[in-house]
Amino acid sequence: MIQENKRIVQSGPRWSSRAYLIHSGIFGIVLTMTEDTSSINNEGEEPTATTLEGEISAPPVSVPDETRELLEAGVQFGHIKSAVHPGMFPYIFGTRNNIHIIDVEKTNKKLDEALVYLKELAANNKKVLFVGTRLPVRGLVEEVATATGMPFITTYWPGGLLTNWSTITERIARLKELEELMKSEGWNKYTKQERALMTREFEKLQSRWGGIKNMAILPDAMFVVDAHDNQIAIAEARIKKIPVVAIVDTNVNPAGMKFAIPANDDAVSSVSLILNKVKSALGA
DSSP, rough: OEEEEEEEEEEESSOOOOOOEEETTTTTTTEEOEEEGGGGOOOSOOOOEETTTTEEOOOOOOOHHHHHHHHHHHTTEEEEEEEEGGGGGEEEEOOOOOTTEHHHHHHHHHHHHHHHHHHHHHHHHHOOOOOOOSSSHHHHHHHHHHHHTOOEEOOOOTTTTTTTTHHHHHHHHHHHHHHHHHHHHGGGSSSSHHHHHHHHHHHHHHHGGGGGOOOOOOSSEEEEEEEEGGHHHHHHHEEEEEOHHHHHHHHOOOOTOOEEEEEEEEHHHHHHHHHOOOOOOOOO
């Protein structure tokens, strides 16, 4: 029987160039998987696990492909312990180096539930507003939203977008007006200075409202990539009774969301993996 004070390092086939924490729901233990190509057994012998006190026999740990995919993307890494929101404790597996580790089995479960819901929305031609305003994820959010024909906000959340929609539509109407004018023959009738002023106005409106200019009514749901930075957006959606699906890190309050997906929202690889699954669920 393995003593509790021994740290097991699994020898065997190389999984990745980075270290991961993998937990087994069957045995309830944590294994620190590390790359060790020198320990690969090329003679067909059973792999061994090296401990601080020598070597003991240990079978290779079997990890489902979906779980390994999440681990390789870094989905499991949360924030430091001091930044945790109490509402996230049910989704935390443990702590390593003062960093909370998210339970990837629960991530997988919540993600699957959210994807089923998004598929139903797409099947009924419903609109999902994508929100992701952090600079590293803006391109990813816009790409997925554009591919699925959904509206998006990537610069910053304009307060009142949902709760003051009638006023927002006036700005969107102005954006469309300028867009049509710039494409028409009447554009050349204006002076160079007038065209420059209107061009600057168009660029400003396009940056702010371009992602939602074809959103005629309020969305049927909202997908938030960086929930911590867009709490106002989530609050507005709650007021308007719009269901929210969001990626929630360990410093986010998951209360009030229809589907809270516990995952690392700082790593581009983590966000990209989840967005690609959402993209597929929406039929793109």
